[in-house]
Amino acid sequence: MDNETQYQDDVQDEIKRGPDTGPSSGPVEWDIDDVLGVGGYIDRAMDGYEFRKSQIDLARKISWGMENHRHIVAEGPTGCGKGIAYLLPGIKQAVKNGSRIVVCTANIALQEQLVNKDLPFLQKALPTEFKFILVKGLNNYFCKRAMMACREEFAQGSFGKAEDVGDKPIENFYSVMPKGLVELCEWGKRTETGDRSELKFEPDPYHWSMVSSSADDCHGDNCPFLGECFGKKARLKMNSSHVIVSNYHFLFASISLRMVTEKDVLFPPFLYLVCDEAHKIADIARSFFGWEISVQRVSRLIASFRKRIRQAEKKMDKESYASAIKAHDHAFKAADELNSFMIKMYGKEKTPLRVKKTGVIPTRVLSNAAKDMAEGFREAGRHLTKDAKVECGKLKTQAEKLSVQLEELGNISDPNGVYYIERFGKAGAMRACKRMLDVSELLWEEMIQKTCCTVTTSATMAIAGDCDYVKNEIGMKESEDIIVESPFDFKRQALVVLSERAPDPQDRETYPDKVAVIMEEIIRQAEGRTLGLFTSYRVLRHVAEHVRSKDLGYKILVHGELTRTELVRQFKEDVNSVLLGTESFWAGIDVKGEALSCLVIDKIPFPTPGDPVLDAMQDAAGGFKSSFFKISVPRAVLQFRQGAGRLIRSATDRGVLVVLDRRLVTKGYGDLFCKSLPPMMRANGIKKGEIRGWLMEGEKDDSTNT
Numbered sequence: 103m104d105n106e107t108q109y110q111d112d113v114q115d116e117i118k119r120g121p122d123t124g125p126s127s128g129p130v131e132w133d134i135d136d137v138l139g140v141g142g143y144i145d146r147a148m149d150g151y152e153f154r155k156s157q158i159d160l161a162r163k164i165s166w167g168m169e170n171h172r173h174i175v176a177e178g179p180t181g182c183g184k185g186i187a188y189l190l191p192g193i194k195q196a197v198k199n200g201s202r203i204v205v206c207t208a209n210i211a212l213q214e215q216l217v218n219k220d221l222p223f224l225q226k227a228l229p230t231e232f233k234f235i236l237v238k239g240l241n242n243y244f245c246k247r248a249m250m251a252c253r254e255e256f257a258q259g260s261f262g263k264a265e266d267v268g269d270k271p272i273e274n275f276y277s278v279m280p281k282g283l284v285e286l287c288e289w290g291k292r293t294e295t296g297d298r299s300e301l302k303f304e305p306d307p308y309h310w311s312m313v314s315s316s317a318d319d320c321h322g323d324n325c326p327f328l329g330e331c332f333g334k335k336a337r338l339k340m341n342s343s344h345v346i347v348s349n350y351h352f353l354f355a356s357i358s359l360r361m362v363t364e365k366d367v368l369f370p371p372f373l374y375l376v377c378d379e380a381h382k383i384a385d386i387a388r389s390f391f392g393w394e395i396s397v398q399r400v401s402r403l404i405a406s407f408r409k410r411i412r413q414a415e416k417k418m419d420k421e422s423y424a425s426a427i428k429a430h431d432h433a434f435k436a437a438d439e440l441n442s443f444m445i446k447m448y449g450k451e452k453t454p455l456r457v458k459k460t461g462v463i464p465t466r467v468l469s470n471a472a473k474d475m476a477e478g479f480r481e482a483g484r485h486l487t488k489d490a491k492v493e494c495g496k497l498k499t500q501a502e503k504l505s506v507q508l509e510e511l512g513n514i515s516d517p518n519g520v521y522y523i524e525r526f527g528k529a530g531a532m533r534a535c536k537r538m539l540d541v542s543e544l545l546w547e548e549m550i551q552k553t554c555c556t557v558t559t560s561a562t563m564a565i566a567g568d569c570d571y572v573k574n575e576i577g578m579k580e581s582e583d584i585i586v587e588s589p590f591d592f593k594r595q596a597l598v599v600l601s602e603r604a605p606d607p608q609d610r611e612t613y614p615d616k617v618a619v620i621m622e623e624i625i626r627q628a629e630g631r632t633l634g635l636f637t638s639y640r641v642l643r644h645v646a647e648h649v650r651s652k653d654l655g656y657k658i659l660v661h662g663e664l665t666r667t668e669l670v671r672q673f674k675e676d677v678n679s680v681l682l683g684t685e686s687f688w689a690g691i692d693v694k695g696e697a698l699s700c701l702v703i704d705k706i707p708f709p710t711p712g713d714p715v716l717d718a719m720q721d722a723a724g725g726f727k728s729s730f731f732k733i734s735v736p737r738a739v740l741q742f743r744q745g746a747g748r749l750i751r752s753a754t755d756r757g758v759l760v761v762l763d764r765r766l767v768t769k770g771y772g773d774l775f776c777k778s779l780p781p782m783m784r785a786n787g788i789k790k791g792e793i794r795g796w797l798m799e800g801e802k803d804d805s806t807n808t
Contacts, residue, residue: 127200147227156182156586165191177563179588196344202372208379234345244296245315296332380558384575387541396533417485429474436468453712454524465512472505522714542577592780601787618648627793628700630656630678705763
């Protein structure tokens with residue numbers, strides 16, 4: 103049975119379940135040229151519309167792929183309008199067939215642009231009615247059942263404590279709840295959507311976890327608050343939507359459940375899939391299809407076990423109750439011993455510690471205790487209320503899953519798994535993790551092949567004009583590829599500065615000082631207006647301290663001192679400010695105009711040493727030397743292109759890119775990085791006033807044009 107036939111069968115199943123279950127269909131009497139051409143629908147709906155050949159070429163190719171059931175790999179540089187380019191053919195096919203298209207992105211900013219700007223605009227511009235929705239995972243929604251359970255725990259005075267402190271209820275549980283948790287509960291009474299993004303403050307992650315849900319603990323149709331469920335209300339709207347915007351975690355959760363149930367549980371059936379920011383898919387999938395065993399996770403499961411056993415104590419026979427108490431005590435002791443063992447094993451390590459051999463971590467005792475807890479949950483559930491019984495069933499599944507994962511960790515039993523332990527969070531708690539090594543077959547079989555057309559796109563899909571690296575990573579075995587040209591005139595708009603006299607990044611002692619002095623000179627020449635991208639906090643902090651000490655007269659914004667959103671906001675508003683950031687600032691920063699006139703990259707962003715997944719990938723490729731050009735260089739090129747892409751964001755931008763890494767000039771592989779840059783003008787070294795001269799020349803051009 104092909105995908106289209108299966109889709110129609112699934113649609114009929116939806117219709118049987120109730121009204122408003124499928125997207126409407128109808129004639130679509132326009133093509134891509136009618137919309138994007140000069141005088142087309144968008145031209146008529148938008149003031150100052152500029153025809154972009156790259157956009158229409160991209161839209162035509164994607165439209166052809168959807169019509170002919172061919173997968174597409176597409177690179178659409180910044181400014182080409184790739185969002186509209188893939189939405190148009192997706193909307194056309196969805197309305198024409200009464201089907202759906204799912205659009206996945208890796209960051210919230212792009213999702214918000216699609217649902218708050220691009221899709222509402224297309225609803226007004228096109229002569230075709232369609233519906234769209236942004237859908238998120240359950241943990242993004244407030245859960246009233248979770249809130250009631252949380253209040254009950256605090257009312258009993260035992261939340262978060264290992265020991266039993268009695269059953270006497272506290273009349274005013276708000277008096278013993280943290281202020282942030284009280285604020286969330288009060289907001290939960292008022293909100294109409296329950297969507298976390300509505301909050302005017304950033305909730306404590308632990309507090310939010312107490313009042314939100316997840317696939318593991320959702321009670322589904324057995325929930326007493328089913329009619330008020332915010333997550334369910336949002337999902338019901340998917341049924342009648344032609345376009346569903348989501349993220350990769352939600353998509354992968356759907357795939358994971360389908361692999362077990364053999365049916366789409368989270369998404370309604372869809373024919374077309376667009377994966378934007380597709381260069382990130384493989385790494386997100388490696389993480390998602392793995393797992394984490396943290397002290398907090400085990401402790402909460404044990405605490406839930408103690409609570410349910412105590413509730414069922416009077417109805418359980420003595421033997422079953424004694425067995426459950428024994429399981430609790432064994433689990434509590436084994437968890438403590440395992441945690442102590444990992445702390446001792448980890449020692450003073452600063453990076454994740456990869457575990458390669460069977461039996462290194464003694465997990466058997468806790469694994470067996472988790473099995474016993476699963477049986478205890480089953481027994482307790484037989485004697486409790488319907489709601490508590492449902493929760494016991496969920497907890498039983500969690501205990502069984504934990505047991506399997508612990509056994510796997512002890513045996514290192516998955517040849518496609520990467521296992522390691524690490525510290526995380528401010529408190530430095532321990533956790534054991536598994537990540538997938540190769541996700542290409544999984545993505546091809548469970549994601550790409552399940553659609554009539556999957557479009558994978560990004561501004562950085564290619565390395566020196568070749569998309570093979572990303573295609574191999576995500577398992578795209580069959581595709582039609584397209585790389586469209588940038589609409590920007592880089593030779594007029596951008597200057598790149600490279601020099602063999604740049605600091606040596608391998609000289610750890612002198613490198614930070616030399617970079618700091620050069621950054622000072624760049625900031626002076628650019629009169630602020632500079633974004634500095636660094637590969638380490640150590641160098642960033644050194645540079646920040648140095649330039650601040652010189653009192654240059656410009657605001658110096660530093661990663662970590664404020665939220666990323668606030669730093670970018672201030673950088674945009676204060677045109678002469680300077681922003682210094684590390685990894686998370688290499689992508690997703692969109693600052694048009696004079697505020698970002700100079701971009702400095704301190705060195706080639708090679709993958710961080712000590713990454714256990716990278717280490718395993720290198721082993722699989724024959725060791726570091728064999729894997730350098732297969733793995734390290736391609737990943738660094740893509741990251742480098744992302745960073746360099748922050749400079750020119752519109753046709754009127756003008757700027758200077760300075761790379762403080764001599765290896766781009768002195769090493770053979772440096773040419774690959776240079777060829778992956780747009781065709782900018784090039785200068786060798788920072789001559790006195792050269793940056794200022796380039797920028798002033800642009801200001802003269804702007805003045806003449808005005």
